[in-house]
Amino acid sequence: MRTLVEVVARAGPGGRTVLPVVRSSGQLAVRRTGPTTVHLVATAFGPLGGDDAELRLVVEPGARLAVRTVAAAVVLPARGDSPPSAQRVHAEVGGALDLRFEPTVVTRGARHRALLHAQLDDGAELTATEQVQLGRVGEEPGRWTGTTRVERGGVPVLHTTVGLGPGAAAWSPPVAPRAYASTVHLGRSRDRATDTDAVRLPLDRGWVATAWGERLAPTLRRLALLEGAAPAEEAL
Template structure:
């Protein structure tokens, strides 16, 4: 269903809720998408339910407002990925497009949010906001990757905010703005240093309260940073999205 958004762009929401099924697995009583956002349950393994976000049409375009809401209730295990990269594209409207991700993880639940990269296409303007609310006994693995432009083209305007809270206490609140019109210095040595791809991996685990990895560089492109709580963040920049993925995958293999 395509719903007009103030005469320019569309509004669309995808929702998924995961609950323990009482038999050692995870049920999905809510699995619903609209417009450009389609959700598909894929082959699950063990206690984990796997869901793939499929782009049913182009977007987000200028003026669009897309939202993904994912909740893992007590005892559930949910893994969410995407079928392909998300392309932020220019549209007929010059209004900024918005893409909101809202994640909730209850005590005793685990949620992995591992979509493919977001590509900021030339002349696009997108604001992405990801908010994760994690209970005290919950586990979260969250990966975000952005590529600034397709091969051989300059990027559009991209602003990305990532907020993670545990038991109501902030663990992380950061924002990065890149591309035309962004604050000066975003492509300088203190931020991207000319790189065209950036990514973050956040891992929240109760056991990190007693045994948390120490800060360290991860090769030329990345670093691991403990957060103020039982969580760590890996940040990577690289010339392209493929190298960012390799770094984050290697970091996850050691943390996992």
């Protein structure tokens, strides 16, 4: 199934943010839930193998937008020889964009690809967090591949691909984490920092923090420590 979500955030009178475009089709509905926040709501079970979801986000200068989901996404395999399911986020940011979706759980036999491609103006801000758990409780892991590319003024700031699960090049037991979480922030710099199975690295006017492990809840706690935020509640 093909899914398309489009949101445009624009600076309005008195410093408010207006959303002249909020529309969706396919497996996701989009709802405005706050002055600068929208939530994505699944209207069908999945994603299944072969499903393709694209999010087109535009945040104009002076505007702010936060994008959330209401529940975890459980990726399921399709029958037959279907391609991986995919979620692609394309963002043009002149103001401030904050992306934090609920976890992606990749079940046994499923394959999923996630892409974030963000193009920032020189003074724009971006915060984007990815949360992944391979397999449900007592289940073998599926396979997840995530690519993040961030450009500022047309110049690449970060371009990285992470592959997890059976068949991924860097996923070789005993180094085979089933949980992965990462935040990329562009807007203010922070120094390098490390913790057990977690690291924060500086970028040009930003940073990227990554944590990994067997279960997502403790992995998110390690990530939160590097972000300087309160630990996430144990949900998985």
